[in-house]
Amino acid sequence: xxxxxxxxxxxxxxxxxxxxxxxxxxxxxxxxxxxxxxxxxxxxxxxxxxxxxxxxxxxxxxxxxxxxxxxxxxxxxxxxxxxxxxxxxxxxxxxxxxxxxxxxxxxxxxxxxxxxxxxxxxxxxxxxxxxxxxxxxxxxxxxxxxxxxxxxxxxxxxxxxxxxxxxxxxxxxxxxxxxxxxxxxxxxxxxxxxxxxxxxxxxxxxxxxxxxxxxxxxxxxxxxxxxxxxxxxxxxxxxxxxxxxxxxxxxxxxxxxxxxxxxxxxxxxxxxxxxxxxxxxxxxxxxxxxxxxxxxxxxxxxxxxxxxxxxxxxxxxxxxxxxxxxxxxxxxxxxxxxxxxxxxxxxxxxxx
Numbered sequence: 001x002x003x004x005x006x007x008x009x010x011x012x013x014x015x016x017x018x019x020x021x022x023x024x025x026x027x028x029x030x031x032x033x034x035x036x037x038x039x040x041x042x043x044x045x046x047x048x049x050x051x052x053x054x055x056x057x058x059x060x061x062x063x064x065x066x067x068x069x070x071x072x073x074x075x076x077x078x079x080x081x082x083x084x085x086x087x088x089x090x091x092x093x094x095x096x097x098x099x100x101x102x103x104x105x106x107x108x109x110x111x112x113x114x115x116x117x118x119x120x121x122x123x124x125x126x127x128x129x130x131x132x133x134x135x136x137x138x139x140x141x142x143x144x145x146x147x148x149x150x151x152x153x154x155x156x157x158x159x160x161x162x163x164x165x166x167x168x169x170x171x172x173x174x175x176x177x178x179x180x181x182x183x184x185x186x187x188x189x190x191x192x193x194x195x196x197x198x199x200x201x202x203x204x205x206x207x208x209x210x211x212x213x214x215x216x217x218x219x220x221x222x223x224x225x226x227x228x229x230x231x232x233x234x235x236x237x238x239x240x241x242x243x244x245x246x247x248x249x250x251x252x253x254x255x256x257x258x259x260x261x262x263x264x265x266x267x268x269x270x271x272x273x274x275x276x277x278x279x280x281x282x283x284x285x286x287x288x289x290x291x292x293x294x295x296x297x298x299x300x301x302x303x304x305x306x307x308x309x310x311x312x313x314x315x316x317x318x319x320x321x322x323x324x325x326x327x328x329x330x331x332x333x334x335x336x337x338x339x340x341x342x343x344x345x346x347x348x349x350x351x352x
Contacts, residue, residue, distance in 0.1 A: 002158050003078040004048040006035045007070075007085070007100050009093045012140075013053030021092075023055030025066050027073040034143060038083060041151035045158060050077065052100070056092035059099065060253050060279035060321065066096075067103045079104065079111045081154050086116035086146040087123060089138045091254025091322030092279065094123025102130045112157055116146040119172075120324045122254070128172045135170055173210075215325075223346040231345035234312035236335060238320030239286065239293035239352045240278030241269065250318060252279035258318040258331045260338070263311065267300045280321030281352050293350060312344050320351060 010016055010023040012033045028051045031039055039048045052070055059066045082104045084097035094117045101113040116136035117123050124133055132153065136146040149170050156163065164180075166173040191208070198205035223231050242250060248259035263269075269290035276286040276293060291297045294315055302308050316335050320328070339347060 002046045002080040002154075004039075004042065004046050004081045004083060005050050005052065005074065005077060005079050005104075006031070006038065006048055006083045007052045007054070007097060008033055008035070009090075009096060010053060010055040013051065015053055015055070021055045021057035022061075023053070024058055025052065025054040025069045025073070027052050027070075034086070034147060037144060037147050038151060041148050042154060046081070046154070054096060054100075056090075056096060057252065057279055059096040060092055061282070063099060067099060070100055071103060071107055074104065074107060079108045080158075082108070082111055082113045083150060083154075084113070084115040086134075086136045086143060086150070087118075087121055088116075088136055088140060088142065088146075089118040089120050091122050091324065092252075094121035095126065095253070095322050098123045098127030098130065098133075102127060105131060112154065114150050114154060116150055120326060122322050122324050124172055125325075129174050129176075132171045132174075135172060227345070228308055229306055230309050232310050232312055232343065233299065233308050233346045233348060234339055234344045235294055235296065235299065235315040235348050235350060237294050237315065237317050237350045238323075239317070239350060240276045240319040241274055241286065241290050241294045241315075241317050242277055244273060244275050246275075246277050250277060252277045252319060253322040254327075255319040255323045255331075256327050258316060258335060260314040260316045260335075262313060263296060263315055264313045266296065268297045269294055278319050278321060278352065280319075286352075293352065295348075295350065299348070312339070312342065 010020040014032050015023050029049070030051065031048055032051050035048055035051050039046070052073060054066055054070070082101060084101050085093065087094040087097045097115045097117070101115055104111060105113045113131035114134070115131060116134040118136050118138045120138070127133065134146065134149050134153070136142060153169060153171070163169060195205045195207065240250065240252065242248065242259055243261060248257055250257045250259055271288050271290065274290040276283045276290070286293050296311070296315070299308070299311050303311055318331055
């Protein structure tokens with residue numbers, strides 16, 4: 001009988017919605033929510049003994065504490081399989097599944113860690129080398145299908161069946177190459193010539209050594225030193241600094257929004273007027289002095305000294321943690337378009 005532990009966030013653990021995102025880790029005997037379907041799909045050879053539940057924000061803001069708490073939960077438990085999620089396209093959830101899954105894998109080297117995420121979930125790139133992450137749907141509408149894929153693979157492993165390629169099995173490639181032999185055998189020379197002929201003919205073919213595509217953004221030329229005194233400079237941050245109350249409702253992780261805030265006549269971002277809503281670091285220092293993230297005070301000094309002509313009248317802000325490359329690129333293009341139209345000469349891009 002294979003022993004199974006399941007991890008869910010506060011929503012799927014049936015604790016509550018976003019208002020319970022700060023829910024501290026807990027462990028329950030038995031199953032809740034998606035765990036019931038997972039047990040059904042796994043069958044009688046598996047026993048899901050416990051469910052771990054943790055709020056997305058708690059994990060984002062208290063990562064080390066959350067991981068240590070969960071490791072404490074598991075000290076006296078048997079773990080053959082650890083299932084997390086599915087996390088769909090939810091970035092905070094995906095990151096939590098990955099962090100917890102990786103911690104469990106280190107704690108139980110012989111255990112199998114399985115989760116599922118949409119390709120746009122940042123957890124895929126963060127943790128694909130650490131565990132099996134299945135290609136899941138974008139929303140909970142794909143729950144049954146995603147759980148079925150995870151369970152099918154677990155049963156295959158438990159039964160000692162041969163595991164083929166990541167593409168055939170349905171999980172994201174882990175960067176690990178496994179040698180296997182074709183039956184009947186085909187020499188490498190024949191395989192490579194066949195691929196070459198297909199490529200020349202414009203026919204589809206599949207390489208045996210895929211190289212990940214990387215999008216490179218050329219570095220912009222610097223503002224010439226002698227021109228700085230004539231330059232208008234803007235500040236853009238992924239550190240989540242916003243006016244108190246977060247008027248644009250920018251997400252604290254997995255952001256899809258950005259905001260711009262008027263700093264005309266403002267020399268200093270004061271505590272109590274500005275705050276960070278970033279869920280990826282301890283906010284205490286940034287809330288006590290927002291200038292540690294958006295250094296407006298220092299830039300105003302440069303302005304007074306004539307090192308720059310002026311600060312642009314707005315600063316732009318979003319949150320970087322868990323934000324997908326696709327969303328980050330879109331937001332960057334939108335902000336850059338505004339800055340170009342305003343005639344801004346240079347941008348100070350600050351993070352955490």
